[in-house]
Amino acid sequence: MGFFIEGIKSALNLLFSFNRDVYSAVFLSLRVTTLSTLFAAIIGVPLGFIIGLNNFYGKRVIIVIFNTLYSLPTVLMGLFAYGMFSRNGPLGSLGLLYTPQAMIIGQTILIFPLITALTISAVQAIDKKVFKTCLTLGANYLQSSLTAFFEYKQLFVAAVIAGFGRAFGEVGVSMMLGGNIRGYTRNITTSIAFATAKGEFALGIALGLILLLVACLISILLQFLQRGK
């Protein structure tokens, strides 16, 4: 027990003395994950909306694929993205491996299936009466869809926040694509892995506390959004 208490004490010390390693990791995590969530939302929400609203041949297969992708281990997605960006990979010529940009792209690929899948199930939860009402009031198909989207906006925001949560806490993609370079591509999760391997538990615990805080905020937010509908 003493081990943890000592660790938490030094961790708080690091947090309140604005330790550089701690805060550069936090800011990198926030920047990378905010951008990757933004891109994944731009792809995933409209895609999920279109898939969810339309009936077409193979729809179920597509839904199964998205559900599988979003539950894949992050190292597997990391491996796939690494293959794309490595020197001999299809995107190797961009020279992005071991940069924050590569982490952003990797996390985008990691979480857009989750956002898409959650958007599809949100669309399926829309009361059919919303569309009927809009149509009978003279709206066209696009206007009706937009109204339905805004009527259920909490569910779509929740899908995006869940995506943020998955990206913020993942380590596989960040490690393999970022390379864990201090002050450059070392984010919260790769710092924890690295610090722990070196025996610097205080740093690990300090960053762990921040992860915990963010996870709590996200789950409170999701709870709140779920209750709204």
Place this chain on the structure above:
Amino acid sequence: MKDPIIKLENLKKSYNHTFVLDIPYLEFEANKLHIILGPNGSGKTTLLSILADIEKIDHGKIYYKNKEVDNGMLRRKITLVLQSPYIFNTTVFNNIAYGLKIRSVAKKEIDDKVSVVLKKLGLEKFTNQNGIQLSQGEMHKVAIARALVIDPDMLLLDEPYSDLDPFNIQLVENLLKETKKTIIMTTQDKDQTHRLADVFITIKNGKVSYV
């Protein structure tokens, strides 16, 4: 009979391979109040949904003012108040203004038109209240107001009285009588039909007859 505003020929509609409507011929007259009386499950809602162009038919033809109807053509001319209306999660004002905003009506005109129907239905005090906080009967009145405000050629009402108390039934009846529009209303209540209807149609197991 004069030229009907809308007529149906050889209309058939089925769900899961069972016919729910089978209508060789049916017409509705302009500016008359039609009442369709029928028990639960007789096909009233399905018929109104087809007329409002939100439900497809399997077979048959629909003519509006003697022109054959294409998909989507009638939606700006006909409006339907659903049996249990959906109220948007926004103010009563915005709920009622929806159809006008969709038609890009100017803001000033929207304000004027909405306040007229709010008054007619006695909903002024709810203007800025969220529609989903209202009682069932108030919501139904909002839905009726939302349909009246767009001044449609034809107004369809699916069992509009089920949520209303006698006072509000009277209020809505008076409004309907004074609009002089083509109205088609469904009901399960035989008494209503006699005091209100110009044309009286019964439906049973998807088959209609005039009385």
